[in-house]
Amino acid sequence: MAIGERIRFIRNLRGMTQKWLGISAGLPEKTADIRMAQYESGTRVPKADQTEKIAEALNVSPAALNVPDIESYVGVMHTLFALEDLYGIKIDEVYGEPVIRLNTNSREYSKMFDMFKAWHREAEKWRNSEITKEEYDQWRYRYPLVEAERTHKRLSEKRKFEK
Secondary structure, three states, rough: OHHHHHHHHHHHHHOHHHHHHHHHHOOOOOOOEEEEHHHOOOOOOHHHHHHHHHHHHOOHHHHHHOOOOOHHHHHHHHHHHHHHHHOEEEEEEEEOOOEEEEEOOOOOHEEEHHHHHHHHHHHHHHHHHOHHHHHHHHHHHHHHHHHHHHHHHHHHHHHHHHH
């Protein structure tokens, strides 16, 4: 999710108008709403100092607005937070250990469930030595192409059997 989309998402969560956010972030009243609309649409990208002001006005970390850098632990956390917002991923606890899981009340649950199920199936094959690490990596790096190929193959075999 790009910075403009994150700004819009959090601004809407806060119930703010573009104008109010822009003014709160130090933009001139006359152009505050226009500038915020440009940021949110992606036609302009705020510089780092402006991103900090917007984050302060939204009462969030600048890392919550920027495209996460998964090369850092904080970036990974903000990636997970964005996944929670967008796809219903949630943090939970199982046997005293934090786990990431799907939120069954999310509108994205069904689609994400199928994808997680496919991932789990392949991970289990690797853990059970049914496939090699290289085969598991090949599946991950070719996803979703490999799933589409498997579906096509199953349908072809089904048609041959039906004839």
